[in-house]
Amino acid sequence: KNEVEQSPQNLTAQEGEFITINCSYSVGISALHWLQQHPGGGIVSLFMLSSGKKKHGRLIATINIQEKHSSLHITASHPRDSAVYICAVDNFNKFYFGSGTKLNVKP
């Protein structure tokens, strides 16, 4: 049983397209994180949110606590957005991770 489910697993888009990645979870959380992992390995935190919506540049993250669902949106996608995006939930004492969404944005 996976506590965190992401969809889609793979996503190919053309430059400029609007992209949505979804995350559903089944455990209680104090916060949800969206992470980005570029080829070569390093993982960086994009957002931490516990309610509502956050925006950084072209990235927008939303969460619906009642529905246990979060989305990550990328507006005007660019090839440099190509990466694996990982949803992680903070279950008070530990984190649970989705298996990631591999995004490829073509020029």
Next chain:
Amino acid sequence: DADVTQTPRNRITKTGKRIMLECSQTKGHDRMYWYRQDPGLGLRLIYYSFDVKDINKGEISDGYSVSRQAQAKFSLSLESAIPNQTALYFCATSDMGRGRAGELFFGEGSRLTVL
């Protein structure tokens, strides 16, 4: 300098060898984690520590041990490496307090190959 530093970044070793992966952080966080990443499986928790005297097993601790030498240092050891421990290993830290969420910071990963 990176907030979370892992060494070595890459290591190739043979079955049966003892391997240590080291992690140090400058964030001043109490909470430190070791994760393993395999293709298609996401990040899986090996061990975690909430302070120097508090070490906890994660979901895949068999074959691994850890040491929290100081607040800033958390080492992962493979006492006798085996090929299915070939993976990308990440150290992470968090300033999450009890009942309060905190950000996650990751090291750049240690790629281990066991032949």
